[in-house]
Amino acid sequence: MQHPVSDLDPFSKAYFDDPYPAQDRLREAGDAVWLSRYGVWATARFQHVRAMLFDWKTFCSSRGVGLSDFAKEAPWRPRSIVLEVDPPVHGRARGVLNRVLSPAAMKRLEARFAAAADTLVDELLERQHFDAIADLAEAYPLSVFPDALGMPRENRDYLLPYGNMVFNAFGPRNAFFDKAVENAAPVLDWLGKQMRRDALAPEGFGAEIHAAVDTGELTAEEAPLVVRSLLTAGVDTTVNGLGAALYCLARYPDQWQALRADPSLAKAAFEEAVRFESPVQTFFRTTTRDARIGEVEIQEGQKVLMFLGAANRDPRQWENPEIYDIRRKTIGHVGFGAGIHMCVGQMLARLEGEVVLAALARKVASIDIVGTPQRRYNNTLRGLSSLPVEIRAA
Ligand code: EJD
Numbered sequence: 001m002q003h004p005v006s007d008l009d010p011f012s013k014a015y016f017d018d019p020y021p022a023q024d025r026l027r028e029a030g031d032a033v034w035l036s037r038y039g040v041w042a043t044a045r046f047q048h049v050r051a052m053l054f055d056w057k058t059f060c061s062s063r064g065v066g067l068s069d070f071a072k073e074a075p076w077r078p079r080s081i082v083l084e085v086d087p088p089v090h091g092r093a094r095g096v097l098n099r100v101l102s103p104a105a106m107k108r109l110e111a112r113f114a115a116a117a118d119t120l121v122d123e124l125l126e127r128q129h130f131d132a133i134a135d136l137a138e139a140y141p142l143s144v145f146p147d148a149l150g151m152p153r154e155n156r157d158y159l160l161p162y163g164n165m166v167f168n169a170f171g172p173r174n175a176f177f178d179k180a181v182e183n184a185a186p187v188l189d190w191l192g193k194q195m196r197r198d199a200l201a202p203e204g205f206g207a208e209i210h211a212a213v214d215t216g217e218l219t220a221e222e223a224p225l226v227v228r229s230l231l232t233a234g235v236d237t238t239v240n241g242l243g244a245a246l247y248c249l250a251r252y253p254d255q256w257q258a259l260r261a262d263p264s265l266a267k268a269a270f271e272e273a274v275r276f277e278s279p280v281q282t283f284f285r286t287t288t289r290d291a292r293i294g295e296v297e298i299q300e301g302q303k304v305l306m307f308l309g310a311a312n313r314d315p316r317q318w319e320n321p322e323i324y325d326i327r328r329k330t331i332g333h334v335g336f337g338a339g340i341h342m343c344v345g346q347m348l349a350r351l352e353g354e355v356v357l358a359a360l361a362r363k364v365a366s367i368d369i370v371g372t373p374q375r376r377y378n379n380t381l382r383g384l385s386s387l388p389v390e391i392r393a394a
Contacts, residue, residue, distance in 0.1 A: 031294025150204025163236030171379025270353030278309030
């Protein structure tokens with residue numbers, strides 16, 4: 001065997017606690033590495049991750065973007081008709097979501113999202129001591145996203161355990177997955193009902209998706225599944241994106257001061273946090289034919305794990321990648337993916353990130369970590385479950 005082999009478990013507590021040494025080893029071991037524990041290929045280099053994301057004909061999504069190969073095992077839930085499909089099927093739901101989450105749609109939400117961020121930051125300034133994850137990174141998306149979708153007020157926090165389960169399910173059936181399933185079991189019935197047309201307000205992302213049935217773009221069976229995609233991917237992702245930015249700004253006071261001095265850097269500070277922490281750490285593709293990653297030959301029908309987080313810290317691509325620098329040119333990072341599946345909600349995520357960081361930059365003088373940050377263990381998402389902080393008014 002010519003190719004590099006690693007017995008790394010990239011879905012283990014030890015790895016999640018400090019993934020960077022293992023990511024360096026994988027990146028340096030070769031263009032692609034065989035992960036013997038799972039019988040899958042992996043690449044941690046920016047150039048190859050990016051190339052794979054663009055080459056959907058060779059590295060498909062329709063056999064699932066998790067460890068499980070849909071050609072060998074039935075999907076554990078009805079497959080997503082946007083995430084777990086290839087062209088031409090992919091384009092239908094994607095086209096609808098492109099419109100629902102378009103720049104014009106974001107523009108209409110901007111004032112409301114900014115006002116909600118200002119209000120929340122004012123409340124937190126009254127308290128001074130709070131948990132930057134529960135009380136800000138989770139509270140903010142839960143205060144604006146379900147409204148934008150048109151969901152009722154009750155039980156919107158159920159979206160967190162549901163998302164946590166789905167993102168764990170892209171990895172192996174390990175203890176993190178089992179725990180997430182246990183936590184989410186009570187909310188599954190509720191979630192199934194939230195996807196329906198009659199459960200959603202007459203205005204909002206949900207209603208706009210269902211309206212695509214009237215224009216013939218989606219069938220009545222497909223529309224609830226497209227709503228499910230937003231319910232799944234719209235909260236936990238932005239929670240961890242915001243959490244990443246808050247954790248960075250609390251740890252690196254020079255960057256916090258740079259943001260305070262120029263609140264127009266809020267958008268850049270969020271983007272750099274997405275590169276630096278890569279809230280979405282990994283995703284799989286499956287080869288549709290014999291393929292090549294650099295020097296390494298891969299046969300048809302193989303799962304390949306893309307380390308987005310490692311790619312975003314590849315020293316071949318980034319200068320001092322381990323430094324959080326809000327003035328860096330972050331363009332081209334793969335924290336939102338790339339190619340045809342690149343995050344359809346990225347402008348919504350950036351809007352949430354920008355308005356929260358801008359509100360903090362204008363109103364807050366200091367953010368101090370006053371307790372031990374706790375990691376949230378998830379097979380796909382990287383983030384904290386707790387970040388105790390104290391803030392002081394500007
Ligand atoms: C996702 C990485 C779905 C779905 C779509 C996208 C994600 C998850 C689920 C967000 C992946 O269609 O169910 S970041």
